[in-house]
Amino acid sequence: QQQVRQSPQSLTVWEGETAILNCSYEDSTFDYFPWYHQFPGESPALLIAIRPVSNKKEDGRFTIFFNKREKKFSLHIADSQPGDSATYFCAASNSGGSNYKLTFGKGTLLTVTP
Amino acid sequence: GPKVLQIPSHQIIDMGQMVTLNCDPVSNHLYFYWYKQILGQQMEFLVNFYNGKVMEKSKLFKDQFSVERPDGSYFTLKIQPTALEDSAVYFCASSSSGNTLYFGEGSRLIVV
Numbered sequence: 001q002q003q004v005r006q007s008p009q010s011l012t013v014w015e016g017e018t019a020i021l022n023c024s025y026e027d028s029t030f031d032y033f034p035w036y037h038q039f040p041g042e043s044p045a046l047l048i049a050i051r052p053v054s055n056k057k058e059d060g061r062f063t064i065f066f067n068k069r070e071k072k073f074s075l076h077i078a079d080s081q082p083g084d085s086a087t088y089f090c091a092a093s094n095s096g097g098s099n100y101k102l103t104f105g106k107g108t109l110l111t112v113t114p
Numbered sequence: 115g116p117k118v119l120q121i122p123s124h125q126i127i128d129m130g131q132m133v134t135l136n137c138d139p140v141s142n143h144l145y146f147y148w149y150k151q152i153l154g155q156q157m158e159f160l161v162n163f164y165n166g167k168v169m170e171k172s173k174l175f176k177d178q179f180s181v182e183r184p185d186g187s188y189f190t191l192k193i194q195p196t197a198l199e200d201s202a203v204y205f206c207a208s209s210s211s212g213n214t215l216y217f218g219e220g221s222r223l224i225v226v
Contacts, residue, residue: 032213043205043217044157045115087154093213098164100145100212104157 003027004092006105014113019077021108023090026071030092033066034102035075037086044089048075080112116140118208120218127225132194135221139189139208147207147215148181148191150174157205163189196225 005024013019023033034049050057050064050073057064061080066073077084087109091102119138127133139146146163161171166183178200180192193200203222207215 034213038154040154043219044215045217046214049213089157091157095212098212099162099169100164100209101147101159101162101170102157102215103159104149106156107154109154 003103004090004105006090006108008108009106010109010111012111012113013080015080015082017080019075019080019084019110019112021075021077021088021090021110022072023074023092023105024070024072025092027092027094028071029094031095032093033064033073034091035062035064036089036091036104038089038107039086047088077110080110082112082114085110085112116143116208116216118206118216118218120204120206120221122221123219124222125224127196127223129198129225130195132192133196133223135191135193135204135206135223137189137191137206137218138187139206140210140216141187143208143210143216145209145212145215146189147209148189149205149207149217150202151205151220152202160191160204193223196223198225201225 035047036044037047038044048059055066061078063076087107089107090105093102121136144165148160149157203220205220207217
């Protein structure tokens with residue numbers, strides 16, 4: 001049973017467009033939802049994260065939209081740049097005290113074409 | 115940002131042999147994780163620690179896997195014996211809060 005589902009598997013957008021990456025989750029106890037990005041040959045790094053107290057979180061060109069009722073959240077990358085080309089992973093965790101762990105989606109390979 | 119160090123960066127090993135992957139987390143981080151990633155795809159959780167103690171092992175954590183913290187600082191992931199399907203990049207990560215994970219550069223393991 002996959003707890004965090006991510007789509008699309010791959011996405012190509014033109015430079016300047018908005019890229020939209022989607023995730024959904026099953027476990028209603030999840031209360032922390034980060035997005036990580038990973039460039040080829042590198043390790044994943046935190047990009048932006050949200051908690052369910054908010055339905056939107058912005059950081060520059062990156063925005064998370066969160067829908068608690070539908071158990072969905074998405075990452076919008078505005079004014080996409082070729083340097084944004086990477087694999088993006090959504091993830092989820094719950095505040096399980098000492099047993100925090102992130103469950104990752106399968107990733108979206110984003111290609112931004114100049 | 116904080117640095118998590120992994121050794122080796124890559125290793126090629128014959129099937130059936132033993133391999134030990136090492137990770138030095140950020141010094142004051144209490145949360146520690148091992149993840150497995152195949153071909154740049156999903157990060158799959160293997161095992162996590164809190165304050166040096168194992169909290170949870172996933173179904174992927176086969177009997178051939180073992181984890182240790184030899185001297186209270188760095189962590190090891192040992193696979194004995196290795197199988198072809200163990201070929202992957204193994205990432206360790208640490209965290210001070212359990213939320214933001216800082217990943218090492220990964221150990222690319224190729225089992226032939």
